[in-house]
Amino acid sequence: MGSDHCTSSFRDASYKILPYCYEEPIGLDAATKAASDPSFKPRPRIFDEFALTDRVSVITGASRGIGLDIALALGEAGSRAVYCIDIPDQPSEDWKISRDYIRKMDNGSRLEYVQADVRNQQEIWDKVEDIANKEGRMDVCVANAGILRFGTYCLDWTAEQFQEASLRDVMDVNTNGALFTAQAAGRQMKRFGQPGSIIMTASISGHIVNKGCEGLPYNTSKSAVLQMTRSMACELGPYNIRVNSISPGYILTKLTSMMLVDEPELVDSWAQSNPMGRIGSPRELRGLVTWLASDASSFCTGSDILITAGHHAW
Ligand SMILES: NC(=O)c1ccc[n+]([C@@H]2O[C@H](COP(=O)([O-])OP(=O)(O)OC[C@H]3O[C@@H](n4cnc5c(N)ncnc54)[C@H](O)[C@@H]3O)[C@@H](O)[C@H]2O)c1
Incomplete structure (x- = not known):
C-alpha cells in the first residue's frame, strides 16, 4: 500500500473501492501500464502480495504444533517480529530451533516468546499492548491456542x-x-489506525461432529469461534481490520497424538x-494462513476456510 495505482476508470466509475492500492500496479493495471510505458519492466508480483515485510504478528499456542508452524510461515514471509504466546514459562525445544532457524534466514524477521494464558483477558490485553508499544504497530494476529476434551456422553454433563x-x-x-486474543490485537490495530488481519483457528469440529x-x-x-469471527469481521470491517477463521481437519500434533496413545x-x-x-x-496450513495474513487476501473477511482433505464434503 502507499502511492495510488487504482485505475482512473475505476475511480471515475464511483465504485466503492477499498482504499487499497499497491506501491506498484499489479495484474491488469500492470499489463495496461506495460502496454503504454516501455520503461515499465514487467516482473512477477504474485508472491510479493503474500509478503509480510515489516509487519508485526502475534500468535497464541505457538510453542508447538500448528501454532509453531504458522509462526515459522509468518517469519519466512518476512514478518518483522512474530510474537509466540503460550502457557509454559519457557518455550519448547522445537520453538528454540525454530527461532534459530529464522534467525539464520537473515530476512529481517525474528521469533519472540511471551508467556501468557489466553483465559486471562487483562493479561493478554496488556501483553499485546506492550508488544504494540515496543514495535510501534500491530498487523497480524492468529488466535490459535486450543485444547481438546472428548469423552462425556451428552446427556451426562452436570451443570x-x-x-x-x-x-x-x-x-x-x-x-x-x-x-x-482477537480483542487484544484488534484494539492495537485500531489504535494505530492500520489495516490488520485476525485469524481464528476454528476446526472441522465446529461444522460437523467427529464420528x-x-x-x-x-x-x-x-x-x-465461527460465529465470533463473522461478528468481529462485521464490526471491524470499517477499520480495515479483517477477521477470518480456518477450520482444519485432522492434523497430526500433540493434541491429536495424545488420543492415539490409548x-x-x-x-x-x-x-x-x-x-x-x-x-x-x-505444514499444510502454512500457505493458507500466510494468504489470510497478507494483502493477497485483502477482500476476504468474515470467512471460514475449511482445510480438511475433503472431510467436510463427505
Ligand atoms: N490438530 C488438529 O487436528 C486440529 C484440528 C482442527 C483444529 N485444531 C485447533 O488448532 C489449534 C492448535 O492445535 P494443535 O493441534 O497445534 O494443538 P497442540 O496441543 O499441539 O498446541 C496447542 C498449544 O496451545 C497452547 N495453549 C493451551 N492452552 C493455552 C492457554 N490457556 N493459553 C495459551 N496457550 C495455550 C498449548 O500450550 C499448546 O502449545 C487448537 O485451537 C486446536 O483446537 C487442531
Whole structure:
C-alpha cells in the first residue's frame, strides 16, 4: 500500500473501492501500464502480495504444533517480529530451533516468546499492548491456542461440569481465549489506525461432529469461534481490520497424538474420514494462513476456510 495505482476508470466509475492500492500496479493495471510505458519492466508480483515485510504478528499456542508452524510461515514471509504466546514459562525445544532457524534466514524477521494464558483477558490485553508499544504497530494476529476434551456422553454433563468447561477448561480456552486474543490485537490495530488481519483457528469440529467422539464442549467451542469471527469481521470491517477463521481437519500434533496413545487404531478411521485417505501435517496450513495474513487476501473477511482433505464434503 502507499502511492495510488487504482485505475482512473475505476475511480471515475464511483465504485466503492477499498482504499487499497499497491506501491506498484499489479495484474491488469500492470499489463495496461506495460502496454503504454516501455520503461515499465514487467516482473512477477504474485508472491510479493503474500509478503509480510515489516509487519508485526502475534500468535497464541505457538510453542508447538500448528501454532509453531504458522509462526515459522509468518517469519519466512518476512514478518518483522512474530510474537509466540503460550502457557509454559519457557518455550519448547522445537520453538528454540525454530527461532534459530529464522534467525539464520537473515530476512529481517525474528521469533519472540511471551508467556501468557489466553483465559486471562487483562493479561493478554496488556501483553499485546506492550508488544504494540515496543514495535510501534500491530498487523497480524492468529488466535490459535486450543485444547481438546472428548469423552462425556451428552446427556451426562452436570451443570457443574459444564460450567467448569466454560470457565476454566475447553470452552474457556477455545472460545473465551480466542475472543480475548482477537480483542487484544484488534484494539492495537485500531489504535494505530492500520489495516490488520485476525485469524481464528476454528476446526472441522465446529461444522460437523467427529464420528464416534463425544466432544460436546469442544465442538460447541469451535462452532462459537465461527460465529465470533463473522461478528468481529462485521464490526471491524470499517477499520480495515479483517477477521477470518480456518477450520482444519485432522492434523497430526500433540493434541491429536495424545488420543492415539490409548487408541492407535483411530488414525485409520481419521484417515478414512476424507476422500484423500490421510490425515494432515501442520505444514499444510502454512500457505493458507500466510494468504489470510497478507494483502493477497485483502477482500476476504468474515470467512471460514475449511482445510480438511475433503472431510467436510463427505
Ligand atoms: N490438530 C488438529 O487436528 C486440529 C484440528 C482442527 C483444529 N485444531 C485447533 O488448532 C489449534 C492448535 O492445535 P494443535 O493441534 O497445534 O494443538 P497442540 O496441543 O499441539 O498446541 C496447542 C498449544 O496451545 C497452547 N495453549 C493451551 N492452552 C493455552 C492457554 N490457556 N493459553 C495459551 N496457550 C495455550 C498449548 O500450550 C499448546 O502449545 C487448537 O485451537 C486446536 O483446537 C487442531
